[in-house]
Amino acid sequence: MELLDAFLPYLLPIFYAVAMVSVFMGLCSYSVLAERKVCSWIQGRVGPNRTRLPLLGHIPILGNLLTGLGIFQPAADGLKFLFKEEIVPGHVNKFYYMLAPVLALAPALTTMVVLPFGRYVDADGITQPLVLANVDLGMLIILGISSLGVYGIVLAGWASNSKYPFLGGIRASAQMISYELAMGLALLPVFMWAATPGSDYGMSLFGAVQSQQTLWLFIWQPLSALIFLVALFAETNRLPFDMAESETDLVGGFHTEYGCFKFGLFFVAEYAHVIMGSALFVLLFLGGWNFLPGLADPWGESLIGSLLSIAWFTTKVFSMIFFFIWMRWTLPRFRYDQVMSLGWKILLPLAVGNLVFNTIIIVLYDTFTR
Amino acid sequence: MAKTKVLERKPLTPMEKTFLPQILSGLKTTFGTMMQKDVTLQYPEERPNIPDNYRGVPTLVKDPNGREKCVSCQLCEFVCPPKAIRMTPGEIDAEADPERAHVEKAPKEFDINMLRCIYCGLCQEVCPEEAIFLQDVFSLSGYSRKEMINNKEKLYELGGTLPDQHGKWDKKKAAEQSGNAH
Ligand code: SF4
Ligand code: SF4
Numbered sequence: 269m270e271l272l273d274a275f276l277p278y279l280l281p282i283f284y285a286v287a288m289v290s291v292f293m294g295l296c297s298y299s300v301l302a303e304r305k306v307c308s309w310i311q312g313r314v315g316p317n318r319t320r321l322p323l324l325g326h327i328p329i330l331g332n333l334l335t336g337l338g339i340f341q342p343a344a345d346g347l348k349f350l351f352k353e354e355i356v357p358g359h360v361n362k363f364y365y366m367l368a369p370v371l372a373l374a375p376a377l378t379t380m381v382v383l384p385f386g387r388y389v390d391a392d393g394i395t396q397p398l399v400l401a402n403v404d405l406g407m408l409i410i411l412g413i414s415s416l417g418v419y420g421i422v423l424a425g426w427a428s429n430s431k432y433p434f435l436g437g438i439r440a441s442a443q444m445i446s447y448e449l450a451m452g453l454a455l456l457p458v459f460m461w462a463a464t465p466g467s468d469y470g471m472s473l474f475g476a477v478q479s480q481q482t483l484w485l486f487i488w489q490p491l492s493a494l495i496f497l498v499a500l501f502a503e504t505n506r507l508p509f510d511m512a513e514s515e516t517d518l519v520g521g522f523h524t525e526y527g528c529f530k531f532g533l534f535f536v537a538e539y540a541h542v543i544m545g546s547a548l549f550v551l552l553f554l555g556g557w558n559f560l561p562g563l564a565d566p567w568g569e570s571l572i573g574s575l576l577s578i579a580w581f582t583t584k585v586f587s588m589i590f591f592f593i594w595m596r597w598t599l600p601r602f603r604y605d606q607v608m609s610l611g612w613k614i615l616l617p618l619a620v621g622n623l624v625f626n627t628i629i630i631v632l633y634d635t636f637t638r
Numbered sequence: 639m640a641k642t643k644v645l646e647r648k649p650l651t652p653m654e655k656t657f658l659p660q661i662l663s664g665l666k667t668t669f670g671t672m673m674q675k676d677v678t679l680q681y682p683e684e685r686p687n688i689p690d691n692y693r694g695v696p697t698l699v700k701d702p703n704g705r706e707k708c709v710s711c712q713l714c715e716f717v718c719p720p721k722a723i724r725m726t727p728g729e730i731d732a733e734a735d736p737e738r739a740h741v742e743k744a745p746k747e748f749d750i751n752m753l754r755c756i757y758c759g760l761c762q763e764v765c766p767e768e769a770i771f772l773q774d775v776f777s778l779s780g781y782s783r784k785e786m787i788n789n790k791e792k793l794y795e796l797g798g799t800l801p802d803q804h805g806k807w808d809k810k811k812a813a814e815q816s817g818n819a820h
Contacts, residue, residue, distance in 0.1 A: 309672040314680075598668045599661065 284400060285381075292380055292540070297342035299539040303593050305338060310597045316341040349532035357428075357525050364427035369526065369533035372420025375413045376540035382406040383547055384474045386557055386578035388571075395565075397474035398574065406472040407459065410548065411452060414503070417541060418444040421505070421512055421522045424534070428525035436521030439604060440512035443502055446611035447509075451499035453619035454492045457626035458485055458552055473548075477556030484561045486553040491622045493553040495615055500549060502611065504541040507596040514601055546588030550581065554588070557581040688774040693759045695775040696750055697797030698790070699768075704799060705738060707769035710745040714761035714770055722754035723761060740814070741807050748790040752778055767806075771797065 301316070308315030316338035325331045325340060334340065356362065384397035384406075396402070403409065418440055425437020459471055462479035476485075486493045502509040513521030520526075523534045550556060557577035559566055565577075602610065653659055679686060688694070701707050710727035728746030732739035761770050775796055780786045788796070 306672070309676075310668045312671060312674060312677045314676050314678045594665060594668060598664045 281400070288380060288400060289377060292377065292543070293536070295543055296536045296539045297346065299543060299589055300345065300535065301338055301342050302589065303539075303596075304341070306590065306593045307597050310594070319344045346532070349529045352528035354529075355527050357430075359429045360525060361427045361429065364423050365525075366530070368420050368424035368427055369530045369537070370420070371423055372417055373533050373537040373540060375415075375417040375420075376537055376544055379410045379413050379544055380547075382409050382473065383544070384477065384551065384556070385547070385581055386574055387474075387477075387565075388574040395478070397472075397477075398578065399474065402472065402474065404472050406474070407455065407476070408471055410473075410544075411448075411455075414541070414544065415444060415448055417537065420534075420537065424526065425512075425522040428522070430525055432518045432520070432524045433522045436512045436514075436518050436524070439514075440505065440522060443505075443509065443511050443607060443611070446608060447499040447502035447615070450495055450611060450615035450619045451503065453616070453623055454495035454499065455552070456623050457489060457492050460626060460630060461485075461489070473551045473556075476552050477558065480555040481558055481565070482561070484553065484555040484558070486555075487561060489553070489626075491618065493549075495619050495622065496553065497549060498610075498615060500545045501592075501595070502607070504545045504592075505538065506542065506592060508599040508602050509607060510601060511604055511607055516601070542589060542592050543585070546585045546592060550584045550588055554584055556584075688776070692774055692776075693757050693772040695752065695778055695788070695796060696755060696757075696761055696770055696772050696793075697775070698748065698793040699771055699797040699800040700794065701805075702799060702801055702803070706744050706794075707767045707800075708745050708748070708765075709741060709767050709769075710743050710748075711766060713764045713766065717760045717764045718755075719758060719760065720754045720756050722751045722756075724749045724751070738807070740811055745790065748793060750788045750793065752786045752788060753783060768800070768802065768804075771800070773797065 305315040317336045319338065319340040320326070320331070320335045321340045321343070325335050356365065381400045382403055384399040384402070386398040387395050388398055390396050421440040422437040425433040425435070425440070428434070458476060462476045462485075479485075505512050510521075513523060515521070518524070523531055526534060555561065557580050559580060698706075698708055710725060712725060712727065715723040715725050724747075725745050726747040728744055730738055730741055730744050738744075757772065759772050762772050773796070778786070
């Protein structure tokens with residue numbers, strides 16, 4: 269018993285981390301399903317509706333409903349990836365070829381460590397975030413690590429030793445560099461407002477959420493929100509910015525030479541980035557778990573309150589994921605040079621201007637209110 | 639020369655240059671289609687509506703009395719562009735089938751090689767007896783080349799009976815019996 273007490277502080281974080289990773293991976297696979305379903309609805313089709321698990325799928329009405337919604341499809345997809353023949357083309361650099369999918373997925377999973385997903389009120393009556401590691405530099409960590417995800421893609425393009433993946437990898441890195449700047453600059457005004465001198469939150473995401481209790485940032489920083497959103501689409505390599513894998517001109521882009529579970533990892537990584545991006549946008553601009561603009565926190569202090577805040581947060585994240593998918597099946601892909609000129613000639617100057625403008629406002633505000 | 643009307647393109651308004659209104663209207667359109675009814679046909683359970691003049695697999699049909707209509711004139715074999723039809727003409731045994739003795743001929747063997755057939759419908763068009771029809775069978779599969787050759791039994795099984803009321807050969811017999819053949 270004493271041994272357990274001694275180890276508990278170490279065991280508990282591991283347990284939490286494993287739990288969060290499992291939930292996150294589950295969300296990833298169901299985002300894939302959501303993508304397929306929403307896409308098929310937009311195109312007037314039905315989407316996956318045949319996969320049926322032995323027992324669960326044969327419950328009279330519920331079974332048919334779940335099967336029709338394709339709820340069991342992710343399991344079938346995963347199993348398919350697992351049992352397919354593992355093909356490694358002869359012309360690849362084996363080590364880096366194997367490493368690339370892992371490198372693509374790992375950053376997305378790492379960033380969620382600092383992602384708050386709800387709040388609770390501790391014994392002293394102070395509101396605390398529900399998060400694996402509540403660090404002050406949350407946003408910096410996310411920006412830093414999530415851009416490492418592109419190394420997986422570049423590595424895949426390089427290690428595949430074939431021209432289409434190579435082009436895909438180059439495009440991905442160029443795009444990442446171009447949009448990272450605008451993204452960071454769009455975020456600065458947010459934190460300039462949220463982390464006023466003397467506030468104890470710093471760059472933590474929890475602080476950003478708490479600062480939005482009355483007014484969501486999306487409403488009074490629409491330009492930042494827009495730039496961030498566009499950059500987010502580019503960073504996650506989603507259509508209309510999926511330069512790295514543009515199927516029409518690059519076969520499959522960086523994952524052309526990949527099959528079975530290695531392709532599956534890339535696939536999951538893409539959706540992991542989408543979920544992370546959605547969560548980030550919700551935290552920064554859509555008020556996190558705050559209920560509505562003006563009505564911050566009707567949840568109460570009990571456990572139920574915390575659960576409700578988590579539920580409300582996930583609802584918002586799901587809507588954001590839906591928006592990502594909806595966007596993908598609405599817009600055509602940009603041409604590569606258009607992507608570059610949008611990033612450098614429009615978004616970057618806009619973001620700089622926005623930053624300067626907000627700085628001036630803050631200075632004026634400080635001069636006249638103190 | 640046809641008159642052409644040159645449409646004038648208005649320059650984009652500043653708002654349109656941001657593409658945001660167009661993106662919004664695009665989102666509206668896709669959301670609209672999401673709400674519409676699916677057009678998917680759940681294929682093996684639901685079957686498509688086959689129109690009457692559909693050109694499916696060629697089949698042989700029988701007349702309302704269940705008798706063979708084909709008289710093995712070999713016109714279809716002759717006309718078939720890819721030479722998918724192979725047939726051996728045969729005689730009708732007058733002893734065994736006195737009813738139809740006056741028809742004289744019927745196919746002994748009738749094979750249509752579905753690996754060759756191009757579904758052109760010429761056999762149906764040329765047949766003087768309305769005996770061969772391209773009907774509604776559209777999915778056809780087999781494990782071997784041999785299986786893909788439809789023999790006479792198979793052709794009749796696929797074809798069934800055609801409810802026509804000509805009774806061509808019955809009329810001919812009646813006319814002969816009443817003494818005014820031709
Ligand atoms: S449909 Fe055309 S190709 Fe097919 S059997 Fe008839 S004549 Fe020959
Ligand atoms: S199917 Fe028609 S065309 Fe062909 S042999 Fe028979 S009667 Fe003649």
